[in-house]
Amino acid sequence: MNAGGKEVVFEGLGVSPGIAVGPAHLSEAGMPTVPEYAIRKSAVGAENERLKTAVERSGRQLRRLRDRARSVHGASGEDLGNLLDAYLQMLTGSRLMRGVERRITEQRINAEAAVQAEISDIAHSFEDLPDPYMAARADDVREAGARLIRNLTKAPFRGFSSLPQGSVVLAEEFSPADAALMDPRQVAGFATVLGGPEGHTAIMARSLGIPAVLGATGLTTGARDAGSVIIDGISGLVIVNPTPATLREYDKRREALRRERRRFARLRDLPAITRDETEITLSANVELPQETNQAMRHGAMGIGLLRSEFMFMNRDTPPSEEEQLEALSTIVRGMAGRPVTIRTLDVGGEKLAYSFGDQLIDTVNPALGLRAIRFSLKHPKLLEDQISAILRVGALGPVRILLPMIATTGEIRRVREVIDVVARRLKRRRVPIADPLPPLGVMIEVPGAALAADALARVSDFFAIGTNDLTMYTLAIDRADEQVAHLYNPLHPAVLRLIQFTAEAALRARIPFSVCGEIAGDPRYTALLLGLGVRDLSMAAGSLPRVKQRVRSLELTAATVRAQAIMEQADTGRIATLLDDFNGLA
Ligand code: PEP
Ligand code: MG
Numbered sequence: 001m002n003a004g005g006k007e008v009v010f011e012g013l014g015v016s017p018g019i020a021v022g023p024a025h026l027s028e029a030g031m032p033t034v035p036e037y038a039i040r041k042s043a044v045g046a047e048n049e050r051l052k053t054a055v056e057r058s059g060r061q062l063r064r065l066r067d068r069a070r071s072v073h074g075a076s077g078e079d080l081g082n083l084l085d086a087y088l089q090m091l092t093g094s095r096l097m098r099g100v101e102r103r104i105t106e107q108r109i110n111a112e113a114a115v116q117a118e119i120s121d122i123a124h125s126f127e128d129l130p131d132p133y134m135a136a137r138a139d140d141v142r143e144a145g146a147r148l149i150r151n152l153t154k155a156p157f158r159g160f161s162s163l164p165q166g167s168v169v170l171a172e173e174f175s176p177a178d179a180a181l182m183d184p185r186q187v188a189g190f191a192t193v194l195g196g197p198e199g200h201t202a203i204m205a206r207s208l209g210i211p212a213v214l215g216a217t218g219l220t221t222g223a224r225d226a227g228s229v230i231i232d233g234i235s236g237l238v239i240v241n242p243t244p245a246t247l248r249e250y251d252k253r254r255e256a257l258r259r260e261r262r263r264f265a266r267l268r269d270l271p272a273i274t275r276d277e278t279e280i281t282l283s284a285n286v287e288l289p290q291e292t293n294q295a296m297r298h299g300a301m302g303i304g305l306l307r308s309e310f311m312f313m314n315r316d317t318p319p320s321e322e323e324q325l326e327a328l329s330t331i332v333r334g335m336a337g338r339p340v341t342i343r344t345l346d347v348g349g350e351k352l353a354y355s356f357g358d359q360l361i362d363t364v365n366p367a368l369g370l371r372a373i374r375f376s377l378k379h380p381k382l383l384e385d386q387i388s389a390i391l392r393v394g395a396l397g398p399v400r401i402l403l404p405m406i407a408t409t410g411e412i413r414r415v416r417e418v419i420d421v422v423a424r425r426l427k428r429r430r431v432p433i434a435d436p437l438p439p440l441g442v443m444i445e446v447p448g449a450a451l452a453a454d455a456l457a458r459v460s461d462f463f464a465i466g467t468n469d470l471t472m473y474t475l476a477i478d479r480a481d482e483q484v485a486h487l488y489n490p491l492h493p494a495v496l497r498l499i500q501f502t503a504e505a506a507l508r509a510r511i512p513f514s515v516c517g518e519i520a521g522d523p524r525y526t527a528l529l530l531g532l533g534v535r536d537l538s539m540a541a542g543s544l545p546r547v548k549q550r551v552r553s554l555e556l557t558a559a560t561v562r563a564q565a566i567m568e569q570a571d572t573g574r575i576a577t578l579l580d581d582f583n584g585l586a
Contacts, residue, residue: 005225005226005227005241006241007239007240007241007242007243007246008222008223008239008240008241009237009238009239009240010191010213010216010217010218010219010222010223010237010238010239010240011216011217011236011237011238012191012192012213012214012215012216012217012219012236012237012238012482013195013196013197013213013214013215013236013482013485014212014213014232014233014234014235014236014237015195015197015202015205015206015212015213015214015233015236016202016205016206016208016209016210016211016212016233017206017211017233017234018189018209018210018211018233018234018257019189019211019230019231019232019233019234019250019253019254019257020168020188020189020210020211020230020231020233021168021188021228021229021230021231021242021247021250021254022166022167022168022188022189022228022229023164023166023167023168023227023228023229024167024168024170024223024226024227024228024229024240025163025167025168025169025170026170026171026220026223026224026226027169027170027171027174034112034113034115034116034149034153035110035112035113035153036109036110036112036113036116037109037110037113038108038109038110039104039108039109039110040108041108044104044105044108047104047110047111048101048104048105048111050111050152051100051101051104051111051114051115051152054111054148054151054152055091055092055097055148057151058091058144058147058148058151059088059091059092061147061151061172061173062084062087062088062091062147063088064194064483065084065172065193065194066081066084066085066088067483083140086140087140087143087144087147090140090141090144091144091148095122096115096118096119096122096141096144096145099118099121099122100114100115100118101114103117103118111152112149112152112153115145115148115149115152116145116149118145119141119142119145119146122138122141123138123139123141123142124138126138126141160181160182160183160186160187161183161186163186163187165185165186166186166188167186167187167188168187168188168189168190168191168228168229168230168231169182169187169189169190169191170190170191170192170219170220170223170226170229170238171190171191171192171193171220172192172193172194172220173192173193173194173195174190174192174195174201175201176199176200176201176203176204176309176313177313177314178201179201179204179205179208179210180204180287180288180310180313180314181314182208182210184208184209184210187210188210188211188231189210189211189212189231189233190205190210190212190213190231191212191213191214191216191219191229191231191238192212192213192214192215192216192219193215193216193217193218193219193220194214194215194482195214195215195480195482196214196215196478196479196480196481196482196484196485196488197214197479197485197488198468198471198472198479198480198488198518199214199479199480199481200480201214201480202214202480203285203287203468203518203540204287204288205233206521206540206542206543207285207286207287207288207291207540207541207542208288208291209294209542211231211232211233212231212233213231213232213233213236213237213238214482215482215485216236216238219238222240223238223240225241226240226241227241228241228242229241229242230242230246230247230250232250232253264545264546264549265545267299267545267548267549268297268298268299268545269299270548270552272301272547272548272551272552273551273552274530274551274552274554274555274556274559275552275553275554275555275556276555276556276557278530278535278556279535280530280535280536280537280551281301281302281304281514281535281536281537282299282300282301282537282538282539282544282547282548282551283300283301283302283303283304283305283339283341283514283536283537283538283539284298284300284302284303284304284538284539284540284541284544285303285304285305285306285307285516285521285538285539285540285541286303286305286306286307286331286541287307287309287310288310289310289327289330289331289334291541292330292331292334292335293334294541294542295335295541295544296334296335296336297541298541298542298544298545299544299545299548300338300541300544301338302335302338302339302340302341303331303335303338303339303340303341303538304341304464304514304516304536304537304538304539305341305343305402305464305516305538306331306340306341306342306343307343307346308324308342308343308344308345308346308386309345309346309347310327311323311324311327312345312347318382318385320385321385321386321388321389322389324385324386324389325389325392325393328340328342328389328390328393329393329396332393332396332397332399333396333397335397336397337397337398338397338398339397339398339399339400340397340398340399340400341399341400341401341402341441341464341538342390342393342399342400342401342402343402343403343404343443344373344376344383344386344387344390344401344402344403344404344415345372345375345376345382345386345404346371346372346404346405347371347372347375348366348367348369348370348371348372348374348375367472367473367478371405372403372404372405373403373404373405373406373411373415374405374411377411377414377415380418383415383418384418384421384422387401387415387418387419387422388422388425388426390438391419391422391423391426391433391434391437391438392426392431392432392433393434394433394434394437394438395432395433395434395435398438399434399438400438400439400440400441400461400462401415401419401438401439401440401441402441402442402443402464403415403440403441403442403443404443404445404466405443405445405446405469406442406443406444406446406449406456407446407448407449408452409452409455409456409458409459412440412442412456412459412460413459415440416440416459419437419440423437439461439462440460440461441460441461441462441463441464442456442460442463442464443463443464443465443466443469443516444456444463444464444465444466444470444498444502444513445465445466445467445468445469445470445473445517446469446470446473447470447473447474447498450465450470450498450499450501450502451498451501453501453502453505453506454505454508454509456505457505457506457508457509457511458509460511461511461512462506462511462512462513462514463502463506463511463512463513463514464513464514464515464516464538465499465502465503465513465514465515465516465517465534466516466517467490467495467499467515467517467518467519467520468517468518469517470495470498470499470517471488471489471490471492471495471517472488474492474494474495474498475487475488475489475492475494475495489572490517490519490525491572491575491576491579492572493567493569493570493571493572493575496528496532496566496567496575497567499515499529499532499534500532500533500567503532503533503534504533507533512536513534513536514534514536514537514538515529515534515536515537515538516537516538516539518539518540520537520538520539520547521537521539521540521543521544521546521547522543522547523546523547523549523550523583524579524580524583525579526547526550526551526554527550527554527559527562527563527579527582527583528559528562528563528566528579530551530554530556530559530560530563531556531559531560531561531562531563531564531566532563532567558582559582562578562579562582565578566578566579
């Protein structure tokens, strides 16, 4: 299997545990297909604007890649950085850009076609030069142009279905929508240069159970001649062209994982109960309808977080109410009477859904912009359709409505009004809906919401604490940026205090609350969360057995005492030591 060349190891972040071995497929190489059409004179300005947006986006990508490359010491990092700098310069005020703008304005053709024609001209003029260094620059022009075209066409809906079964895909970056298209039978594993451990691409990989490594610097350039590749999603390694000895070692590790899985399967029907007999509710987070089976197979007591974004990804227009109803019905029926918590649309941030065109891409700071509930309230028809589909699916089984990124009580009141209006309309038309109306809960994932939890508890039926965003916004650290991944830490005392504050407010108001961020699925945190009063955890289905095992090994009284000791600490390192010591790791 070591046909492609020398073994090379790339280090990154293991974001989805498991090991994959398979033929390498380098994604995104080459020029995307370019649509060509004439534009009216009046559309020239808009076309140039579109070009500008794509240039800015390409610039952002290149700057991130360049900084990432330069963080690698030595000549190769520096060389790659210089090359990316050269691409960046081509995108700003260069001959390429002037030529493209001229073509759009004078020839009245679309931006993609103008970029294509200009690249071809410039590349040919370089190729004709006698100096081999200059001639080689033709490839750079093509590379920079291809990126620009990809950003103009937005290269949506990447297809993985034509790959040989069991392929391992390597790419610069995958969006959550790209990952949603991966069929675990087709894609055995994937690795990228960009992306952090708590971003939605990582979450999607965990949901699909596809081993993945993100943030592997130099991967796409260094793995060009890859034959086969190992993705080690546990240690965060990508091993290109593994030697026979490495392959034998990984065969052994894979066998050990299979044995562990068989052991976990036996836990499915055992209760999630601590040694001192407190029952804990363990539910599943679901990103895609096909995961419902997995949730049931791992013994989930319900769906604690259904991220409804999947219905809006990889399509040109938002789904109709009927389409949403159909997708939700499959899930509610699949859960056979166990409660399903459906979160309304949470787009924005890194979760771009192409069905909304440029509205989401063009915000100055997407994480602080028109995201989640703000977007839904700005688009009443969208919210009404979604609420209507949820109320209707509530006639088939128990559902709850969950609102993302809530910051104020006013937002909750406005949604309640929408629910009332939609419910009255459906009743008038004699359409069956949930009766009584589903509970309305809110994500606590904005620090301000956690601090105002007592006020929010008065107008909410339940809380779901989203520690992914809560950590990001509290510490001002982008959860999807591999460059700051080492600083992202839910054990920071500020984050823990916000969780504790929220839990206490919910307990005082006697409303149920859960934790559904990624820490809920990591057994390292189970004792601490239970010690803080959490009795309900929702996580990727694949994490359920491990967390159940931890719950069953815990003494809740001891965990509570340790949590109190942890809450007295101000130092993150000390907190980690106290927790690991309790977990038997220190
Ligand atoms: C969270 O922010 O913790 C959360 C569960 O929501 P998402 O990961 O979808 O943003
Ligand atoms: Mg969130």
